[in-house]
Amino acid sequence: MASEAGRKFTFQAGLQRYLKTAGQIKRGFPIPRQQTPYAFAKAAEYIEKDLEKAEHFYRQAIEIGERPESAIKDLAGILHQQGKTQEACDLLKANKHVFVSDINKYENLLRNLQKQMLPSKNTLNKAVKVSGLGPMADELTLKSLFSNSSRILHIEFGYDDNNVRWAILRFSSHSAARKTFEGFKANHRYLLEWLSVTGEIAGELNLDKNDDFSLFSLGKSTINKHVPAFYTYLPDAPCKQFEDPVDQILENSFFSYLRPNFK
Numbered sequence: 001m002a003s004e005a006g007r008k009f010t011f012q013a014g015l016q017r018y019l020k021t022a023g024q025i026k027r028g029f030p031i032p033r034q035q036t037p038y039a040f041a042k043a044a045e046y047i048e049k050d051l052e053k054a055e056h057f058y059r060q061a062i063e064i065g066e067r068p069e070s071a072i073k074d075l076a077g078i079l080h081q082q083g084k085t086q087e088a089c090d091l092l093k094a095n096k097h098v099f100v101s102d103i104n105k106y107e108n109l110l111r112n113l114q115k116q117m118l119p120s121k122n123t124l125n126k127a128v129k130v131s132g133l134g135p136m137a138d139e140l141t142l143k144s145l146f147s148n149s150s151r152i153l154h155i156e157f158g159y160d161d162n163n164v165r166w167a168i169l170r171f172s173s174h175s176a177a178r179k180t181f182e183g184f185k186a187n188h189r190y191l192l193e194w195l196s197v198t199g200e201i202a203g204e205l206n207l208d209k210n211d212d213f214s215l216f217s218l219g220k221s222t223i224n225k226h227v228p229a230f231y232t233y234l235p236d237a238p239c240k241q242f243e244d245p246v247d248q249i250l251e252n253s254f255f256s257y258l259r260p261n262f263k
Helices: 002-022 037-046 051-064 068-081 085-094 096-116 139-143 174-181 245-251
Strands: 127-133 154-159 165-170 191-195 201-204
Touching (some): 037 051, 051 068, 068 085, 085 096, 139 154
Antiparallel strands (some): 127 191, 154 165, 191 201
């Protein structure tokens, strides 16, 4: 009991800190400025990225009648993200009367969820293979490449015939996988492929996003994703060659300012 109270206090303290700074920075999350179950649910969903905790507080909000339409809609979305789409549909059907002011919104939401329950060939795919990882890649470093990795259920690693490391990421649903990879920060570096329920390659996962920039890359990469590549201090195609390998490294990296210039 004491530990539960301690966790609740820590969570509320975190929310308080967020609310205090929310007026000083540009707010990126739709979180109400109150200490209520609905506000706690939003904070759990967007700040802590804890879907189970968010579900708990959304249910509390519905129970006490706090913003019932929004809470029911948000809870349905949380349930769907956890692979409980049937439960989300049942929730909406049981609370249809709450949406009398906007029945079209209700019907669209229910229809979209029901479509997710009609498994097409693509929506059955709930795993993604990431090929071309470095030999030291582990679960922590791989998750750091996502803006939100909370939907990843499990990661397993292995090597292909060329001794190149790969990882398989498993999700509760096809939509959870796609939504997670929308926040993948290094799609230009790796080959991303859907895996079928039988473990076979079902096609490439295409992300129409601009490549990210970092000090360890040249900005927009020209690497062919089908050829595994690794991060390096050197560009993929150095424009000059040097007799001294140290000069080569310094010239073609962000340490170039250290290289003496005798011109």
